Amino acid sequence: MGTNLARVQLSRNVPRFLGSCAVAGVLVAGVAAPVAMGAGVLSNEVSDSVDGISSSLATSRQPLVTTVTDRDGNPIATLFDQYRLPVTYNQIAPTMTAAIVAVEDRRFWSEGGVDPKGMVRAALHDSSGSGGTQGGSTITQQYVKNYLINVVDRGDKAAQYADRADTIARKLREAKIAVQLGQTESKQDILSGYLNVVEFSGNIYGVRAAAQAYFHTTPDKLTVAQAALLAGMVNNPNLYNPYTHPQQALDRRNTVIDDMVTNRVLAEKDAETAKASPLGVVDGGPDIPSSTCMGAPDDAGFFCAYAESYLEQAGFTADDLETGGYTIRTTMDPVVSRTVKDAVDANVPPTQNGVANTFAVIRPGNTTHEVLAMVANRDYGTDPAKGETSTNIVANASNVFGAGSSFKIFTSAAAMEAGVAGLDTPLPNQSGQCFTQPGANQYTPQYCVQNDGTSYPDPISLRDGLATSPNVAFVGLEQKVGMPAVLDMARRLGLRNSLNTNDAGAKPDPTSKDTRYSEPQSQYFQDKLSFTLGNSPVSPLEMANVSATLMSGGVWCPPNPILSVTDRDGKDVPVRQQACEQVVPAGLANTLEAGLSQDTISGTSAAAARAADWHHPDIGKTGTTQFSESVAFVGGVDDYALSSMVFADGPHPQEICPGTPVHLGECGHGAFGGTVAAPPYFHAFSQLLAGKPDVPLPAADPAYLTARR
Known part of the structure; x- marks a missing residue:
């Protein structure tokens, strides 16, 4: 952390204290003797508690600011419980x-950790019953006291109260530890x-944070007036x-300046100049950064929040992240993130009423x-009037209306894996058809669907079906493959959460009598053929990861936001x-890419x-829900997998x-995935790929072109 305290040198000093109490013993005897409560009782109280305090000091580390950066090391957010930036002695101005x-503590440089005269005077006064208490604490003792309050006991109000109590026992505990620190x-x-x-x-907390917050400067550049203001604040x-x-x-500042003159560290003429100056603090301050991801730039808030939750799932606690002083280098690409953020804002303005546009890469x-990248036209924050939301609408299953026909990817993959269909297999495709639901009885109504329009061929190949998206063909294919296989494929390819x-789109509530709320989707849709039409809540990030799984030769990995900590x-x-998994054969993944x-x-x-003059080889699948409350484009180009979703929020x-x-x-x-969700993709990636050579798509595997059974 930069200083001996910051590195908690107490860990090597405090244990030695327990075996070297000669000076402290004299101090306890000398101060405790006049105390009416009895030297024996007081001495026992002090000795019994010092061991515990010493242990706490030895193991407790100061809360420091954690910095979150993009992949290039540029800070995007700070996380903290206490705004503290460590500094060494040589980085603090003599002022x-x-x-x-x-x-x-005027005698700080000559005393041995405590000021015996001051302590005896304070003890005599406090034990006389004349009312009030006196100080007598040195900077070393205050160091111990503040370390207990601000570090060791920062989460315990009762313990902090005891750390501040005006009792002789508490002061003697501080004194014993202060003596040892003064020796070592x-x-x-x-x-x-x-x-x-x-x-x-x-x-x-700390002079570096204070110098920045109050004066926009560093502690090595503090003027007399600035230093005196900060020094004066410490008391209250x-x-x-x-x-x-x-x-x-x-x-108070001017009193400190006068004390500097009295202590012969400042000339009177310089003191008068300093006292004549205004406070000089920054306007509207103190200026401290946000302590959460809501302080991140508009293209980084959702990413930062996801990185934070990802680390918590990996074993870090929220307190670890807020106090650990980590540097979290994320995978966020600032160029990609900014470009797609601008694209979604151009498509749907941040303050547009009731419409969200998410984009994950x-x-x-x-x-x-x-x-x-994880962006939206919404920004991560708490002010709805500014189009902000405190929900991570990119990572969570926040699109409650679903991703529409992009879910036909799962039915296609399941059918190809089972050998029920290949890319060139003709699929029955009437303009409208009713299907018997899985597990139906005589009272279960059939599930009836129609194609959007009458221009679809009957039959239609799976390859052409993926491009033009007829509903009847895919519901029929889903029925043939079976819901367990389709749902399992959706999970394997990426819809884990x-x-x-x-x-x-919420955590299942087992107390609900309504299966829509009591069951997870993996169970709820076992008897519902509507799944392939994408009418279920979904995470935009996870749908982008579905494309990534296909583009990785069928290898699923968790969407990872962390490069290093x-x-x-x-x-x-x-x-x-979580370990990566080969969830489908590479040949199947490549063939499905060819179909897309x-x-x-x-x-x-x-x-x-x-319309966008787009010419790059890519994969894509659009989706539109029945009443156009949600539209989607899921795809990939070069080494980018992505999803763009526009939905009512x-x-x-x-x-x-x-x-x-x-x-x-x-x-x-209403809107369609091709007309509303795809344009931000063309807008952003036309810029990102400008001047770059095209990357060809993998060839289809002949084993998956026709049905095998």
């Missing part, structure tokens, strides 16, 4: 050390340690807060699926990751592709209508 010594630590390390741990009001951070109590803060691979949610000392911290290669050429997004969902901008309404014939 600051002189100011704090002058006002808090340099004055410079004690002083920098104190200035790293002490509070400067609110959530600002709330009373001497320059924003809430400016006059008290000014008076993943890099395929056989050992990891790195997440490159989505299928664990209920039909409302290093601790406060710069050491690598391993991050546990026609969507932007002759399929449902071809018109939008031509307000309390009064309606049909989504195309236009500039996309909006809710009653437009008669």
Whole structure:
């Protein structure tokens, strides 16, 4: 952490204290003797508690700020419980050390950790019954006290109260430890340690954080007036807060400057100049960064939140992340993220009423699926008036209306794996048909579907069906393959978390009598042929990972947002990751890619592709729900797997209508995946791939071109 305190040198000093109490013993005897409560009782109380305190000091590390960066190392967010930035003694201006010594402990440089005269005077006064208490604490003792309050007991209000109690026992405990520190630590390390741990009001801890928050400077550049203001705040951070109590803060600052003159570390003429200066704090401050991912840039908030939850699932606690002082280097690509964010904002403005546009990008691979971007037209925050949401609508199963016909990917893969159909297999495709649901009895109504339009051939090949998306052909294929196989394929290819949610996109509630809410989707859809038409809640991120699995030769890996984590000392911290799996044969994945290669050429997004002058070889599958509350484009190009989804996200969902901008309404014939969800893809990747050579798609495997049974 940069200083001996920051590295908690107490861990090597405190244990030695237990075997070297000569000075401390004299101190206890000398101070405790006049105390009416009895030296024996007090001595026992002190001795019994010091062991525990010493152990706590030895094992407790200061809370530090965790920094989250993009893949290039650019900070995107800070996570913290206490805003503290470590600093060494040599990084603190002499003005600051002189100011704090002058006002808090003038004999600091010559005393041995305690001020016996001051302590005896305070003990005699406090035990006389004359009312009130006196101080007598040195900076070393205050260091111990603040370390207990702000570090060891920061989560325990009762313990913090005891740490502040004006009792002789508490002061003697501090004194015993302070004596040991005075024997084993340099004055410079004690002083920098104190200035790293002490509070400067609110959530600002340590001189470096305070210098930044109040003056937009660093501690090595603090002027006399600035240093005196900060030193004065230590005694009572709330009373001497320059924003809430400016006059008290000014008076206190000037008192510190006078003390510096008295302590002969500042000339009188310089003191008068400093006292004549204004407070000089930053306007509207103190200026401290957000302590959560909601402070991230508009293209990084959802990514940051996902990285945080990913690490928690890997074993980090929320407290670890808020206090550990880690550097979390994510996989976020700042160019990709910015480009797709601009594309979705152009498609659906952030404040557009009731319409969300999410976009996720993943890099395929056989050992990891790195997440490159997670954005939406919504921003991650708490102000709905600004189009913000506090729900991670990119990672969660937040599209409760579903991804429409993009789910036909799962039926196709299951059929190819089972040998029921190959890419060239003709599928029955009447304009409309009713099907018997799995497990139906005489009272179960049939499931009736129609194709959108009458121009589809009957039969139609699976290859052409993937491009033009007839409903009847795929429901019939799903019935033939069987729901268990289709649902299992959806899980294997990527819908790991989505299928664990209920039909409302939430955690199943076993107390509900309604199976829509009590059962996970993996169970709820076992007898519902509507699954292949994509009417179930889904995670946009997981649908992008479905494409990544196909583009990785059938290898599924969890969507990974983390490149590395290093601790406060710069050491690598391993991050546990779920193992990758070969979930379908490479030949099947390649063949399905070949089947998905026609969507932007002759399929449902071809018109939008031509309008965007799109020419890159890619894979794609659009989706549109029955009443157009959600439309989707799921696909991939080069080494980018992606999903773009536009869906109703307000309390009064309606049909989504195309236009500039996309909006809710009653437009008669609503939006489609090709007309509304695909354009942000063409917009963004035309820029990202400009000037780059095309990457050909893999060839289909002949084993999956025809049915095998």
